Every structure is written in structure tokens, then in C-alpha cells.
Amino acid sequence: MILSNLEEIPNKKIVDHFGVVIGSSVRSKHAGRDMMAGLKNFFGGELKGYTELLNESREQSIDRMTQQAMQAGANAIVNIRFATSAVAPGAAEVFVYGTAVRVE
Amino acid sequence: MFDVIVITIAAIITFFTGTIIEKKHYRSIRRREKEILDIPFLTTGKYDDVLPHNPNINVQKIGDEYSSNLDSSELVKGSVVIGVDYFSTLLFALRNFFGGKVSVFERLTDRARREAILRMRTSAQSADAILNMRLHTSEVGTNQVEVIAYGTAIYLKK
Numbered sequence: 001m002i003l004s005n006l007e008e009i010p011n012k013k014i015v016d017h018f019g020v021v022i023g024s025s026v027r028s029k030h031a032g033r034d035m036m037a038g039l040k041n042f043f044g045g046e047l048k049g050y051t052e053l054l055n056e057s058r059e060q061s062i063d064r065m066t067q068q069a070m071q072a073g074a075n076a077i078v079n080i081r082f083a084t085s086a087v088a089p090g091a092a093e094v095f096v097y098g099t100a101v102r103v104e
Numbered sequence: 105m106f107d108v109i110v111i112t113i114a115a116i117i118t119f120f121t122g123t124i125i126e127k128k129h130y131r132s133i134r135r136r137e138k139e140i141l142d143i144p145f146l147t148t149g150k151y152d153d154v155l156p157h158n159p160n161i162n163v164q165k166i167g168d169e170y171s172s173n174l175d176s177s178e179l180v181k182g183s184v185v186i187g188v189d190y191f192s193t194l195l196f197a198l199r200n201f202f203g204g205k206v207s208v209f210e211r212l213t214d215r216a217r218r219e220a221i222l223r224m225r226t227s228a229q230s231a232d233a234i235l236n237m238r239l240h241t242s243e244v245g246t247n248q249v250e251v252i253a254y255g256t257a258i259y260l261k262k
Contacts, residue, residue, distance in 0.1 A: 003179040004256045005236045006149045010174035042114070044122035044189030045129065046219075047248060051185045054250055058183070080179060084242040084250055092244045 001066045002076040002103065009076050009103050016102035018072040023065030027057045028091035054084065057094040065096050074100035115191045122189030126211065133218050140225055145234035145255065175261045180234065181254035182223025186216045188247045196247070213241060216251040224253040231257035 002009055029050065040047050069077050080098035087093045188196075192208045199206050217239060228234055237255035244250045 002177070004177050005179060005238065005254060006177070006256045010177045010258055041187045041246070041248065042190045043118055043125065044187060044192065045125040047185045047187055050244060050248070050250070051183060054185060054244065055183060058181075058252075080254075081238070082181075082240055082252055082254055084240065084244065084252065086242070086244050090245070092242075092250075 001069060001074075003062070003066075003080060003098070004076070004078050005080040005098075007079055009078065012076070012103040014076075014078075014101045015104050016074075018069070018074045018100040018102070020097060021065050021068040021072065021074075021077060021100045022095065022097040023061040023063065023068065024093060024095040025057045025060045025064065026087060026091055026093040027053055028088070029053060054092060054094060057092070058082070058096070061094050061096045065098065069098075069100035072100050074102055076101050076103045111194075115194055118189040119191040122191055125189070126215070129215055129219075133215065133222065136222050136226075137218070140222065141229055143225065143228070143231055143233060145221075145225060145237050147237050149236045149256075175259045177256050177258045178228070178231070179254065180224050180228040180231075180257045181252060182220045182225070182227060183250060183252035184216050184219045184223065185244060185248055185250045186212060186219070187245070187249075188212055193247055213249055213251070216241070216249050217253075220251040220253040224255060228257035230259070232260045233258055 002012075004010075008014060065077065077098040077100050080096060083095040083097075085093055085095075188208060195208065196206055220239070221237075224237070225234065234255040234257050237253060239251065239253050241249055241251050
């Protein structure tokens with residue numbers, strides 16, 4: 001599965017078009033990470049626990065979107081966009097969407 | 105009275121630690137920005153119009169298709185979550201009351217943005233260009249921002 005946030009895949013021609021595919025995943029922090037992040041919130045600086053949490057969430061969302069595209073019969077996804085938002089205190093949703101196409 | 109003392113002590117401690125952490129981070133960002141390979145990264149996908157002076161990138165657009173100088177492309181991303189220290193949250197509450205510029209949050213988003221872009225560029229060091237770069241900022245907790253930078257790295261045929 002080729003992923004791209006361009007409107008086309010370089011060096012390949014789009015021959016079929018399967019519509020919008022999405023993947024999303026919501027994660028919340030667990031107590032251990034939350035305590036360390038609470039301390040970091042006190043002192044400032046990068047919150048590595050949350051960065052990794054959201055990275056894992058993003059990988060999972062990309063996997064879900066790829067699954068949806070494969071089921072539709074596509075072999076590439078173009079025009080990918082990401083979005084993150086806080087949906088509840090302590091939980092963030094990572095949302096990925098793109099257009100599934102078949103390229104040759 | 106005890107509460108006021110605890111808050112004051114916490115504010116003083118976190119003011120110093122927060123300033124130190126921020127300075128360290130900025131130093132690290134500046135150092136890595138100098139060291140990193142200067143691969144062009146653009147917010148457009150039409151690089152053949154934007155980079156005509158680079159002799160290594162010579163792509164002809166025939167109709168709607170790019171010529172075969174391109175080998176492959178890859179989605180690259182970099183992200184970071186950064187929070188402010190306790191002293192800054194107190195300062196922000198005060199600022200919110202009286203209004204005005206909150207420079208500590210400006211610096212926060214600036215740090216996060218530069219860090220995310222650096223991480224994206226680091227993950228694509230062998231690429232020839234990064235196209236269609238997008239930035240997205242969001243709040244993932246109280247006074248914590250996540251910035252993600254993503255784009256498409258292209259590799260030319262050697």
C-alpha cells in the first residue's frame with residue numbers, strides 16, 4: 001500500500017478511484033504515564049509519554065485506513081490528512097483520512 | 105496562608121526549571137537545524153516549478169504525469185507534545201484576566217513546530233525533497249500542545 005499526501009503518486013498513473021477512506025483511534029493515558037506527565041506539566045518540557053502514545057495511535061489509525069483501502073481493492077492512498085483532537089480530559093483522538101486509488 | 109506559601113514556592117521552582125528546560129531545548133533545536141542536511145522541503149507538490157535551479161532535480165511534466173526521474177515516494181511525519189511549567193500557567197491566568205500577549209505560549213508553539221519539522225526532516229535524510237508539507241497543532245491536555253508535521257518524501261533515480 002503506497003501512502004502519499006500528494007495528489008498523485010510520482011511516476012505512477014491513477015487508473016481507478018475508490019472514494020474516501022478513514023482510520024481513527026482514541027487513546028487515553030494510563031496512570032503511570034499520567035503521573036510522570038503530571039510532573040512534567042509542573043516543570044515544563046517535552047512529554048515523551050504522550051508523544052509516543054499519540055505516535056502509536058497514529059500508526060494504528062494509518063493501519064485501519066490501509067485495511068479499509070485494501071478491502072475496497074485499492075493499492076495506494078493519496079491526499080492524506082491528519083487531525084488530532086482532545087475528546088475527553090486525558091484522551092485524544094487521532095484521525096487520518098485520504099482517497100483510495102489504484103495506481104499502475 | 106499555607107496554600108499561598110506552597111504555591112509561591114512551586115511557582116519560583118518551576119520558573120527556574122522551566123526557563124532552563126526551554127533554553128536547553130532551544131539550544132538543541134538550533135544545533136540540529138544547523139547540522140541537518142539541507143534537503144528542500146516545500147508546502148507545494150509542484151516542485152519542478154519551484155526548484156528550477158537545482159541541477160539534480162530535473163523533471164519534465166508531460167501532460168499530467170511526471171517524467172521517470174522519480175523512483176519512489178514515502179509519507180514522512182514528525183510529531184511532538186510539549187507542555188508549559190506551573191509558573192507559566194499562573195502567569196497565563198493573570199494575563200487572561202488583564203489581556204495581552206502571552207509570549208511563553210508563543211515560544212511553546214514555536215518550539216513544538218520547529219521540533220516537529222526537524223523530526224520529519226530527520227526521518228527523510230536520504231530523500232531528495234519533501235513535498236506538500238502540512239502542519240497541524242492541537243491541544244491534547246491542559247496547556248499541552250501537539251504539533252505534527254507530515255509530507256511526502258520523494259526519491260529520484262540515481
